[in-house]
Amino acid sequence: MKKNKNLGIYIDHSRAVLMEMSGNVIGENHILSEFSTEGKGSNLKQIENSEHDIDLRLHSKYFKDISHAIQEYQDVIFFGPTDVQVEILNYLNQEKLTKNIKIETRKTDRMDGTQMRSYVKSHYKVTPVPVEENE
Numbered sequence: 001m002k003k004n005k006n007l008g009i010y011i012d013h014s015r016a017v018l019m020e021m022s023g024n025v026i027g028e029n030h031i032l033s034e035f036s037t038e039g040k041g042s043n044l045k046q047i048e049n050s051e052h053d054i055d056l057r058l059h060s061k062y063f064k065d066i067s068h069a070i071q072e073y074q075d076v077i078f079f080g081p082t083d084v085q086v087e088i089l090n091y092l093n094q095e096k097l098t099k100n101i102k103i104e105t106r107k108t109d110r111m112d113g114t115q116m117r118s119y120v121k122s123h124y125k126v127t128p129v130p131v132e133e134n135e
Contacts, residue, residue: 007073008120009066010111011080011088016066017113019120020073026117031069033062063091070101077123079106 006021016031066088070076078085085105092098111119 005073005075006120006124007070007076008116008123009070009076009078009085010116010119011066011078011084012082013084016062017116018069019117021120021124024121026120028117029069031062031065060091063088067092067095067097070103071097073101075102075124077104077106077120079108079119079123081108081110083107 008019008021008026010017010019014033016033018029018031020027020029070092078088085107089103089105092103108119
């Protein structure tokens with residue numbers, strides 16, 4: 001039986017930052033993609049077929065790695081600055097990998113690590129523990 005775990009994933013085409021909520025603490029893990037749009041211009045439709053096929057296989061591996069990582073969670077939110085969170089959701093639904101997992105997607109601005117963790121805590125409504133100052 002799955003534990004009641006919450007996972008926030010900041011995702012773009014180059015990396016996924018997985019942030020597991022455990023109480024008020026966030027554990028963090030990274031999955032890197034071998035997919036790259038560098039040097040290809042902004043229009044991916046102009047990529048040659050063989051290069052495009054390689055990129056699709058790398059992208060599929062990236063999604064597969066993420067899909068394996070989320071299987072132990074009950075609640076997952078994908079967020080980030082690109083539309084890749086919609087692409088991963090489509091992949092998960094197509095492969096029927098979302099059974100018993102509540103998945104949400106949100107488009108956000110680019111974030112640094114602190115902003116990502118705050119976003120996940122806010123999404124799961126975790127209130128920071130007050131720090132008492134010693135006088």
